[in-house]
Amino acid sequence: MTSDASSFYFPAPRAQRFCSQCGTQLTQIIPPDDNRLRDACGRCGAVHYQNPRNVVGVLPVWRDKILLCLRAIEPRYNTWTLPAGFMELGETTAQGAMRETQEEAGAQIELGPLYTIIDVPHAEQVHFFYLATVLSPELYPGPESLDAAFFAIEDIPWSNLAFKTVITTLEHYLEDRETGIFPMHHYDIEHVSHKSAG
Amino acid sequence: MTSDASSFYFPAPRAQRFCSQCGTQLTQIIPPDDNRLRDACGRCGAVHYQNPRNVVGVLPVWRDKILLCLRAIEPRYNTWTLPAGFMELGETTAQGAMRETQEEAGAQIELGPLYTIIDVPHAEQVHFFYLATVLSPELYPGPESLDAAFFAIEDIPWSNLAFKTVITTLEHYLEDRETGIFPMHHYDIEHVSHKSAG
Numbered sequence: 001m002t003s004d005a006s007s008f009y010f011p012a013p014r015a016q017r018f019c020s021q022c023g024t025q026l027t028q029i030i031p032p033d034d035n036r037l038r039d040a041c042g043r044c045g046a047v048h049y050q051n052p053r054n055v056v057g058v059l060p061v062w063r064d065k066i067l068l069c070l071r072a073i074e075p076r077y078n079t080w081t082l083p084a085g086f087m088e089l090g091e092t093t094a095q096g097a098m099r100e101t102q103e104e105a106g107a108q109i110e111l112g113p114l115y116t117i118i119d120v121p122h123a124e125q126v127h128f129f130y131l132a133t134v135l136s137p138e139l140y141p142g143p144e145s146l147d148a149a150f151f152a153i154e155d156i157p158w159s160n161l162a163f164k165t166v167i168t169t170l171e172h173y174l175e176d177r178e179t180g181i182f183p184m185h186h187y188d189i190e191h192v193s194h195k196s197a198g
Numbered sequence: 199m200t201s202d203a204s205s206f207y208f209p210a211p212r213a214q215r216f217c218s219q220c221g222t223q224l225t226q227i228i229p230p231d232d233n234r235l236r237d238a239c240g241r242c243g244a245v246h247y248q249n250p251r252n253v254v255g256v257l258p259v260w261r262d263k264i265l266l267c268l269r270a271i272e273p274r275y276n277t278w279t280l281p282a283g284f285m286e287l288g289e290t291t292a293q294g295a296m297r298e299t300q301e302e303a304g305a306q307i308e309l310g311p312l313y314t315i316i317d318v319p320h321a322e323q324v325h326f327f328y329l330a331t332v333l334s335p336e337l338y339p340g341p342e343s344l345d346a347a348f349f350a351i352e353d354i355p356w357s358n359l360a361f362k363t364v365i366t367t368l369e370h371y372l373e374d375r376e377t378g379i380f381p382m383h384h385y386d387i388e389h390v391s392h393k394s395a396g
Binding site (some may be wrong): 011020036052093 | 291
């Protein structure tokens with residue numbers, strides 16, 4: 001599936017070198033009434049602020065089973081995740097969560113309440129997961145998923161889940177199932193550094 | 199206070215014309231495995247995604263009074279607000295909320311729980327407000343505030359508050375004070391279009 005186009009295009013990294021307004025090379029300054037270094041344009045005056053991104057997703061339940069998607073993209077290729085992705089301009093977190101469920105699993109859902117709100121500062125992200133009821137067992141995984149499937153609670157692939165926010169959201173869900181009460185949970189995920197072989 | 203520098207610099211708008219990586223003029227394409235138009239660079243391949251921003255703030259309470267700041271900046275110059283501002287890279291929503299309270303009011307606070315989470319899709323933002331206890335009545339408003347002051351409940355300047363998210367957060371607080379229970383509230387703010395004279 002690797003076309004010329006898909007190997008050519010890449011998401012622009014955080015590091016910025018040129019002004020998006022006039023194309024001039026950027027410098028770092030502390031703007032007036034600000035208190036930290038920003039990428040700024042000495043020619044046109046544009047200051048290029050950067051901010052954390054929101055990831056919005058769903059914990060979709062079909063009877064007693066949970067819908068997971070097998071990632072077809074990096075990071076965490078070939079690991080299981082709750083359907084989730086970056087929030088887009090002009091949508092709410094709920095609309096984004098429904099869109100991602102459609103794109104990654106092709107599942108028809110009825111969205112429930114916001115369930116987990118997770119600060120992930122080392123990734124410069126905030127994650128939001130909604131509860132949802134799946135309305136039909138038919139799934140149509142999109143290009144970002146190798147597969148989409150329903151897992152009984154005892155079959156959740158804990159050792160092959162994609163992200164800590166997915167693991168902790170599922171853990172809260174299993175715990176709250178005991179009482180049948182699913183309040184909003186807000187917490188932070190600390191960065192755990194892994195020593196790599198490299 | 200208007201120096202040459204403060205009239206020269208401005209936040210870069212959403213509309214992008216040049217690649218931040220190589221300075222080439224951008225075109226709009228639908229990237230491979232994507233489904234919407236993005237600003238992309240035909241020379242280096244960088245795709246310039248854009249995402250909503252988070253605004254993080256605090257509802258600070260000193261005894262029976264609420265701390266508000268009078269805005270010294272647009273939008274909504276000279277209106278009262280809860281201390282709040284854009285979340286920065288590398289911080290949590292809680293850390294950002296505390297930082298903004300320090301910057302805008304110079305207030306010492308003890309942060310409480312996350313209280314309101316508000317989707318504001320027409321502004322391409324999500325707002326977060328924490329409850330907080332003010333530890334000392336001394337205030338040192340920063341350059342983004344004309345003033346900072348404590349208001350008794352009956353003196354809240356409802357007709358001169360800055361944003362709908364500030365108004366609704368205060369409304370929830372007054373309602374929850376009746377019971378003494380302050381659960382997290384998540385909701386959307388719809389866009390209300392105002393016909394202007396212009």
